[in-house]
Amino acid sequence: MTSPFSLPAVLNPPMTSREAVVDALYRCVMAFDTADTALFDSSFMPDGVFEVNRRAMEGLPEIHDIGLALIFKLDTTHLVTNVRVHMRTGTTKAGAAEEENEASLTATVLVQHFAGGKGMEPGQKSLMSGSLYRAELTRDMDGLWKFRHLQIKSTWMQGDYSVIGGNFSEMGQ
Template sequence: MTSPFSLPAVLSPPMTGHEAVVDAMYRCVMAFDTNDKDLFDSSFMPDGVFEVNGRSMTGLPEIHATGLALIFSVDTTHMVSNVRVHMKVAALSAEQHEASLTATVLSQHFVAGKGMEPAQNDLMGGSLYRGDLIRDTDGLWKFKHLLIKSIWVQGDYSIIGGNFSEMGK
């Protein structure tokens, strides 16, 4: 689903270097917040691994069915900060095709459609993200592996249907 708050995956003018790698993170979390599957897919390799608190999902079909189904079922905002990028340069080429990044993310979750109602329960979390990315043939940087580790949570786990790391086990 396209949202009026989602820009195209490929921006103009095209980004390069660190900025283009960080944009993969921004596309990913903006997709979370706008329920935009296509934008999410632009940030992930088809066979990528999405790991949240020890729960691993491999490939876009599983990520859509499990991870995005949960994230898209609630109203969220994700604020990304402290992003660091490490570019890997191949020995025989000056062109960069692999990178890693780390970030700190603060996320707020509400029952879908209830966030603007007074006195609603919510779940807020602070997490560390670590990603390994490659530049795909379409020129976009995409996650091969995105690891999310929640450091703290505050609020009502029932907002997301229980402890995410224990769901589906």
């Protein structure tokens, strides 16, 4: 489902490679906040790995069935900061630099979680988390940067775990 708050995956004017790598993260978290499957899929390789607190989901079907099924049922706001990007280039056989097609990214993300449809109701239980994100990305055939592996490590939680249906720290068990 698309959201009126989601822009298209390809923006105009074209971004620099570094901006486009960061945009993969922005597409991903905006998709979390708007339950926009198409926008999420534009940020992930079909065989990508989505790992939350050592719980790995492999490939878009499993990510949809487990990860997005949990996230999309919540009212969330993801705030991304401290983004760092490392671009990698290779060389051709002739010794010329190749185009940048691989990158690594780190970021810090704060998330506020409420039960779906309850975020605007006074006095609702909530769960706030602080997490570190680490990712490996590739420029896909469509020109978009996408996650091959997105790893999320929650470093703290404050609030009521029942909002998300359990304890994030137990996801890897």
